[in-house]
Amino acid sequence: MAIKRKGKRKDSLRSFYSRDLDEAEKLELLEASHVEGIDEEIALLRAKLRELLAEQPERIDLHFEAANIIARLVKTRCQITKEQKKSFKEAIQKVLTELAVPLGAGVGGKILGSRF
Numbered sequence: 001m002a003i004k005r006k007g008k009r010k011d012s013l014r015s016f017y018s019r020d021l022d023e024a025e026k027l028e029l030l031e032a033s034h035v036e037g038i039d040e041e042i043a044l045l046r047a048k049l050r051e052l053l054a055e056q057p058e059r060i061d062l063h064f065e066a067a068n069i070i071a072r073l074v075k076t077r078c079q080i081t082k083e084q085k086k087s088f089k090e091a092i093q094k095v096l097t098e099l100a101v102p103l104g105a106g107v108g109g110k111i112l113g114s115r116f
Contacts, residue, residue, distance in 0.1 A: 042073050 018026050049066040056062065080088070 038073055038077050042070060042077070045070050045073070 017029060021029060045066060049063065049070065052059065052062055052066060
């Protein structure tokens, strides 16, 4: 079964999830859809881990699980996709090329030949 995509993906997600939400929850979903990245989630989990450590110091299993989740989120935040890496490399090459022309071709050739 094919699903038609209308508009932006966030709009379709909001309409999909909003079917079973009350008005207050719909507003929260709308607000959450404007958040970019996962920094707030990482900060929240860190605060909850600290709370867990204070309230249940004997639950080492939960401490490790929370720490592992935080580590995975941090790793995800720091990863650059292949497409982003390619775009970044092309942008750097363009800037260096534009700078190399006024400075002389020898400078740009050496820089552009380096690893990215």
